[in-house]
Amino acid sequence: MNTTLNAPLDLTxxxxxxxxxxxxxxxxxxLIGLALGFLGIFIFLPLMVVLVEAFxxxxxxxxxxxxxxxxxxxxxxxxxxxxxxxxxxxIFGLAAAWSIGKFEFRGRSLLLSLIDLPFAISPVISxxxxxxxxxxxxxxxxxxxxxxxxxxFAVPGIVLATMFVxxxxxxxxxxxxxxxxxxxxxxxxRVLGASGWQIFWxxxxxxxxxxxxxxxxxxxxxxxxxFGAVSVVSGHIRGLTNTLPLHVEILYNExxxxxxxxxxxxxxxxxxxxxxxxTAVEWVxxxxxxxxx
Amino acid sequence: MKVGHMKIAFRRPSVLPGFGVTLGFTLxxxxxxxxxxxxxxxxxxxxxxxxxxxxxxxxxRVVAAFxxxxxxxxxxxxxxxxxxxxxxxxxxxxxxxxxxxxxAMVDLPFAMPTAVSGIALTTLFVGNGWIGRWLEPLGxxxxxxxxxxxxxxxxxxxxxxxxxxxxxxxxxxxEMEEAAASLGARRSQTFVRVILPxxxxxxxxxxxxxxxxxxxxxxxxxxxxxxLPMKTEIVPLLIVSNLEQYNYPGATAIALVMLLTSFVFxxxxxxxxxxxxxxxxxxxx
Numbered sequence: 001m002n003t004t005l006n007a008p009l010d011l012t013x014x015x016x017x018x019x020x021x022x023x024x025x026x027x028x029x030x031l032i033g034l035a036l037g038f039l040g041i042f043i044f045l046p047l048m049v050v051l052v053e054a055f056x057x058x059x060x061x062x063x064x065x066x067x068x069x070x071x072x073x074x075x076x077x078x079x080x081x082x083x084x085x086x087x088x089x090x091i092f093g094l095a096a097a098w099s100i101g102k103f104e105f106r107g108r109s110l111l112l113s114l115i116d117l118p119f120a121i122s123p124v125i126s127x128x129x130x131x132x133x134x135x136x137x138x139x140x141x142x143x144x145x146x147x148x149x150x151x152x153f154a155v156p157g158i159v160l161a162t163m164f165v166x167x168x169x170x171x172x173x174x175x176x177x178x179x180x181x182x183x184x185x186x187x188x189x190r191v192l193g194a195s196g197w198q199i200f201w202x203x204x205x206x207x208x209x210x211x212x213x214x215x216x217x218x219x220x221x222x223x224x225x226x227f228g229a230v231s232v233v234s235g236h237i238r239g240l241t242n243t244l245p246l247h248v249e250i251l252y253n254e255x256x257x258x259x260x261x262x263x264x265x266x267x268x269x270x271x272x273x274x275x276x277x278x279t280a281v282e283w284v285x286x287x288x289x290x291x292x293x
Numbered sequence: 294m295k296v297g298h299m300k301i302a303f304r305r306p307s308v309l310p311g312f313g314v315t316l317g318f319t320l321x322x323x324x325x326x327x328x329x330x331x332x333x334x335x336x337x338x339x340x341x342x343x344x345x346x347x348x349x350x351x352x353x354r355v356v357a358a359f360x361x362x363x364x365x366x367x368x369x370x371x372x373x374x375x376x377x378x379x380x381x382x383x384x385x386x387x388x389x390x391x392x393x394x395x396x397a398m399v400d401l402p403f404a405m406p407t408a409v410s411g412i413a414l415t416t417l418f419v420g421n422g423w424i425g426r427w428l429e430p431l432g433x434x435x436x437x438x439x440x441x442x443x444x445x446x447x448x449x450x451x452x453x454x455x456x457x458x459x460x461x462x463x464x465x466x467x468e469m470e471e472a473a474a475s476l477g478a479r480r481s482q483t484f485v486r487v488i489l490p491x492x493x494x495x496x497x498x499x500x501x502x503x504x505x506x507x508x509x510x511x512x513x514x515x516x517x518x519x520x521l522p523m524k525t526e527i528v529p530l531l532i533v534s535n536l537e538q539y540n541y542p543g544a545t546a547i548a549l550v551m552l553l554t555s556f557v558f559x560x561x562x563x564x565x566x567x568x569x570x571x572x573x574x575x576x577x578x
Contacts, residue, residue, distance in 0.1 A: 034379050038379070039398065096319040103305070104304060113559070124509070129331055196310040232533060264412060275401060278400065
């Protein structure tokens with residue numbers, strides 16, 4: 001006790017003044033060690049393993065494994081899926097944010113919970129519900145069949161399942177921000193004669209653009225990386241209904257580890273780019289994202 | 294809201310345009326993508342008689358899968374709560390080189406496709422893997438046992454706890470700890486009596502979120518689990534194998550039980566967050 005009381009009086013000491021709320025160096029080192037060790041095992045080592053295994057057979061083999069026709073078809077399908085699902089969910093997220101964030105109405109919090117639903121649902125169930133709806137034995141199965149349309153085990157099913165699992169991302173980022181910013185600026189614009197579109201583009205958009213971008217990035221990462229839901233509806237037809245994550249699974253189960261990790265490294269780079277962009281967005285917008293919540 | 298002769302308004306009047314259009318589109322899209330398919334699941338289950346439903350979900354293999362899923366999720370979420378708190382504490386309180394990088398990397402499990410995390414963890418923990426080779430001589434087998442499932446669930450649940458606790462720790466006032474110390478509290482007492490109670494709701498939220506996510510997790514688990522019925526078969530995998538055998542009633546019934554469990558957790562988490570917000574507001578005013 002005495003030492004802590006005397007410490008601040010020792011003015012010759014250049015070290016930062018220790019207050020009663022700082023922990024002793026030994027405790028600090030121990031906790032930092034524990035934290036880094038934990039993150040090392042569950043974050044850094046898995047990432048390293050992907051890169052090391054991908055290049056184990058050399059760069060030539062790596063390039064070959066990511067440019068086979070199957071891999072290219074999987075990449076194409078993944079890009080198509082994200083290109084449909086992400087913009088649709090973005091439009092939805094903005095519409096939901098405008099109605100929920102800028103207006104007060106009854107049932108608002110119920111609506112918020114409903115939007116969050118897909119987060120709480122297992123990816124496998126997200127796929128299952130579409131099978132029950134559009135599959136051969138499903139609700140609309142007979143009708144689809146008589147019109148020669150296929151949703152399950154085909155691209156539309158993959159897109160739908162992806163839309164479901166990425167459904168809340170943009171809305172989740174933008175709604176709290178729009179809510180927090182209130183309606184005064186928009187009302188002022190309205191009083192000065194701006195139209196709805198003008199208000200949205202000139203007043204609201206500049207305020208929410210970083211959160212919107214972050215939501216889009218997250219939902220894109222999830223759209224390209226989704227495994228469980230897509231796996232249930234895809235049917236795993238090589239070259240036709242395989243996305244990149246499903247292609248990784250097939251290669252891995254065939255013990256073709258080098259190729260599996262080669263394709264996996266593409267997805268890992270996507271994850272890293274997403275994180276880098278997220279960090280950049282936080283940096284540019286000048287505030288910690290965590291504080292928004 | 295209850296204004297004498299006026300009828301109760303659906304919404305508070307506003308000069309801003311676009312309410313009808315945006316709310317209409319929101320409800321339409323929500324119904325089409327989320328509510329209608331979920332209803333299909335409920336309808337499908339109602340095809341089953343109650344006794345058939347009970348028979349499916351109490352079959353030994355199903356019960357074993359539920360026990361495994363709940364058990365491993367509980368262990369993983371508990372470990373995440375302890376270490377997630379330490380990670381958040383270190384990130385908020387201690388400056389050290391590379392802290393910003395570490396902070397950014399905590400979100401990696403959110404961004405990383407689950408299949409990639411799954412094969413990476415498996416490769417780390419198999420007998421000759423980077424970590425497995427140290428555990429093998431000790432007689433500890435992680436890959437293809439329930440321990441492997443726990444590892445995968447720790448990985449995917451980790452960011453939930455850290456990101457839930459971090460803002461709560463940032464909001465803590467150091468003055469409170471100093472006051473506690475000046476009143477004679479030891480650091481450990483300050484921790485238990487001052488710090489822990491303030492972050493407890495956030496910790497609980499993080500725990501619940503990590504647990505809920507773990508229950509439904511599929512992609513990162515199936516590679517490391519071994520997937521033996523009765524032993525290392527998680528509930529989502531059981532749903533998939535029922536589907537692959539075209540046993541739709543089986544898949545649907547199991548899925549419904551899982552879905553209801555998730556909803557209970559969602560309600561719990563929402564309640565917690567509401568309570569925390571109210572609690573904090575009171576603290577500020």
